[in-house]
Amino acid sequence: IERTLSIIKPDATKRNLTGKINAKFEEAGLRIVAQKRIRLTKEQAGKFYEVHKERPFYDELCEFMASGPVVVQVLEGENAVAKNREVMGATNPADAAEGTIRKEFALSVGENSVHGSDSAENAAKEIAFFFSDLEIVG
Ligand code: GTP
Ligand code: MG
Numbered sequence: 001i002e003r004t005l006s007i008i009k010p011d012a013t014k015r016n017l018t019g020k021i022n023a024k025f026e027e028a029g030l031r032i033v034a035q036k037r038i039r040l041t042k043e044q045a046g047k048f049y050e051v052h053k054e055r056p057f058y059d060e061l062c063e064f065m066a067s068g069p070v071v072v073q074v075l076e077g078e079n080a081v082a083k084n085r086e087v088m089g090a091t092n093p094a095d096a097a098e099g100t101i102r103k104e105f106a107l108s109v110g111e112n113s114v115h116g117s118d119s120a121e122n123a124a125k126e127i128a129f130f131f132s133d134l135e136i137v138g
Pocket of ligand 2: 116118
């Protein structure tokens with residue numbers, strides 16, 4: 001059994017889509033074992049996305065992630081990292097498969113509704129960034 005970090009981004013919380021997105025995770029067999037709604041500062045967003053520091057969209061990305069509430073969550077299941085990325089769909093909604101979260105809800109490559117860890121190693125780091133062990137109930 002594996003865990004991954006998911007973030008429902010400001011474009012989605014603004015449009016009241018938290019429940020619809022969570023239903024997609026649950027339908028795919030992912031269990032939400034931790035969840036909280038928070039507002040990130042631009043500095044916190046910058047620290048979370050530090051791996052993208054050199055990318056041209058870094059500043060825009062950090063501004064966006066701090067522009068409204070986000071829902072951070074831990075998803076648990078068989079191959080949770082890969083399964084979540086499948087449910088999310090491609091980064092750019094124009095390339096995302098039918099039925100995926102980004103196909104249905106994302107507005108653009110930047111405002112793409114969800115984040116999901118891209119490896120088990122990064123998932124462990126990203127989960128620890130937001131949650132203590134006591135906050136995760138499997
Ligand atoms: P995450 O799950 O959010 O990490 O998405 P990803 O793994 O599908 O994409 P990637 O890690 O390559 O990029 C991280 C995030 O940066 C994306 O989810 C987008 O929100 C944003 N991003 C990526 N490419 C672009 C771009 O060309 N323009 C803008 N504005 N944002 C981008
Ligand atoms: Mg990524």
